Amino acid sequence: MTLLSVSDLRVSLGGKPVLHGLSFVLREGEFVGLIGPNGAGKSTLLRASLGLLPSEGAVTIAGRPSTAISARQRALHVAYLPQEREIGWPVSVETLVSLGRTARKRGFAGLDATDRARIGEAMARMEITDFRRRAASELSGGEKARVLIARALAQDAPLLLADEPTAGLDPAHQIALMSLFSELAAEGRGVVASLHDLGLAARWCSRLILVDRGVIVADGAPKDVLTAERLRTVYGIDAHLGETEDGGMLVVPLDVVRR
Amino acid sequence: MIGASRYRIVLALLSAVTAALFVLSLVTGPAGIGFSDALASLYSGGDQGAGLIMREIRLPRAILGLMIGITLGLSGAALQGYLRNPLAEPGLLGISASASLGAVIAIYTGFSAVFPLGLPLAALAGSVVAVLVVQAMAGARGGALTVILAGVAVSSFAAAMTSLALNLSPNPFAALEIMFWMLGSLTDRSMTHVWLAGPFMVLGWAMLAALGRPLDALTLGEDAAASMGVNLRLVQFLAVFGAAASVGAATAVAGAIGFIGLVAPHLLRPLVGSLPSRLLPASALGGACLLLSADILTRIIAPDKDLKIGVLTAIIGAPFFVWLVYRMRRKLL
Structure with missing residues (x-):
């Protein structure tokens, strides 16, 4: 396809x-x-x-014109990792990776078992599970990059x-x-x-x-x-x-x- | 998610402190009504003495303190999250300055003397004009930086026009009234003020509360957030108009009260794991705590002097700001 x-x-x-x-x-x-x-x-x-x-x-x-789909639907099909490694607030690594699930969540809904599984897999694949509780903004450049890639992987697009x-x-x-x-x-x-x-x-x-x-x-x-x-x-x-x-x-x- | 139980404890504690301060605000005042008498006369329905003071003077004051505190704390947290700038605050969009200008024009022209609600209405109109100008200058695709710059421009212009009104004021009493109004105060507000400002504030809260998840995504920057399903135009609309509706209404009835919108998010950010969506309710409650405390303090420190609340928050807020800059500098080194 x-x-x-x-x-x-x-x-x-x-x-x-x-x-x-x-x-x-x-x-x-x-x-x-x-x-x-x-x-x-x-x-x-x-x-x-x-x-x-x-x-x-x-x-x-x-298969659909990009102008015809909403940002949310697009996020279910395409994940994007920008060149700039911006981390605005000192959130924990695990929280940051969980942001990859944003498009799949409505209203104030929390993370379910599938979300947790994807987040865990993404962290394991990028070898960042060990420092998942640390503040993402305080990591080294390479570690930050891995955390941000894990976020894109957690989007599961x-x-x-x-x-x-x-x-x-x-x-x-x-x-x-x-x-x-x-x-x-x-x-x-x-x-x-x-x-x-x-x-x-x-x-x-x-x-x-x-x-x-x-x-x-x-x-x-x-x-x-x-x-x-x-x-x-x-x-x-x-x-x-x-x-x-x-x-x-x-x-x-x-x-x-x-x- | 991590620390969800700690987050609930923080919110519960803040709610309890807010409720306690609200009651304390009700029972504090020059009339010297006892604690139980004061609360009892709130419900007794009596027309004389204590009941009148409680329902007509202290209740609106406490309600406005609570609502304006929530407004300042919530909009401060929302704007810091949206602009990803720790120095953002409600005044940054030019809302406070323009609402002040509207009020000053009402005082200057005598409109407020003829028509009692003229002043808050003119202030609201001022904030509406400001936000339309900011939105037009920033444009639909405007990023956070253009919004900041447009806000600074509008702020400066409104401040200049306010100075002009002071400069050309024909009588010293109008000038003094303008000065006092700009210092911000909750003294002698009535339930009419609550009904006037309340709906706008609640509307603003609803718009800002919807920003939780998009603000979390914006932690990773605008491009990343957009790719994660965030509609940036909608977020900009909600942030700008939500802040304008609530802060404009707050400024309209209480004048410009600074620093609470800046300080509350900073105090609470470490306690909620820095996540913007969690900071919104925490900072709203924190803002209410700060404003209610400040309002109680003005009545305790100088009961007969009518100490302005904006002066008090600035005296406490400015040193905090210095400390904030110092701490940020140390982090950068």
Whole structure:
């Protein structure tokens, strides 16, 4: 089934066009890495797909036009992890993760057994159960990031859009997160994560969308998208492209291209 | 959720203290009526002496103290949660300043002398104008920051116009009346004031109380909250108009009473685990406790001087503010 369909998406920020007509379709079971240089429009693409920015073009979420569904219904289909790691008040980690259940609760209703189970799973997956009683605002950057990812997981939506989820994580947690995302995809969900680490993107994503200056330059399997020529023209870098022992793709950026 | 039982204990304690202070407010006053006599004469229906004082003077004063305290505490907590700014308070949206301006215009033009309810009505009109201007400036998609800036602008303008009225006041008595009114007071209010302001305050409370879950989600920022199913336009409408209706009505009958809306949420936030939805009822009760205590204090400290309640809350509130800034600075370092 199609989880998200974007066609001819155009966005202008402050009168300046940022996205020039992007189209792609995301199906169940896909783990898409959204890559591109700084300022390419990755975050704008994620936010506009959710309807958080005024845009032109059509966005369909779970088969329905995004303009026709309420914020609450949308939250049942798509979870979103913003790039800014904002935690306004020193609430406990467990409370913060439980906010992921917001869209499923009406009025003053409390958490039921299903809610608790999802919250517990999300905390266990992000390895934050040990400090669930601590104030979330007092954690280290990487711990905060894991808590916020757990919040998005607790939302239990079929599609997850994550803006630079690996930023600030140590290598072990970066790999654990990428592996978790591909597990989610294997369960039949969809994940779109904007990434700067091309090595991680190449190794774990089932599909890469390369964005540059507001247009999609390439869209496909990692080995088709990440060619030496593209890395040179889009990123301005030379990279070593190879293969790992288990047949995975290896990308190691080496140097900036002298122009 | 965690600490649900502790949260219930906090609310129960606050309710008990509020109720006790309400009774204490009823039995405190220059008439020197005994405790049991005072409460008995409230129901006896007698037309003379104690019964008259209790029903016509002390009851409206205590009710207004309770309702205005709830208004200030609740709107302070709601605005801090909505704007995610610990320094937000009801005055920030320009509501208090504009309501004051409306009242000042009523006093200045003599409208309040001709028509007794002219003053509160003009104050309400002032707050309505302020909130419409803030909402228009912030726009439907306006974020928290635009609301703050619009509120500051409206506040400054209303304060300037109030100064102008004082400056040009033709007779010193009007100027003095304006000054005294702006200090805030619950003295000599009648049940008419309760009936005038009450419905607006209750309407405002209902709008602000609906903000609990959205404010919790806003802890993670506006984008995250929107993605979690929060309708940001509706939240902005409820926060701005709810605060305006309740604080505008409160200011209309009691003048500008500062600091309670700022202090109450801060005092109670640690006790409710910082969760905005839990802070709303706690801060409402806390605001009522603070205002009722302050009003009782004005009657005990200087029974014959008519000490203004706004002066007292500012004297206690300003040092608290200093301490708050100091503590925040220490946290940032």
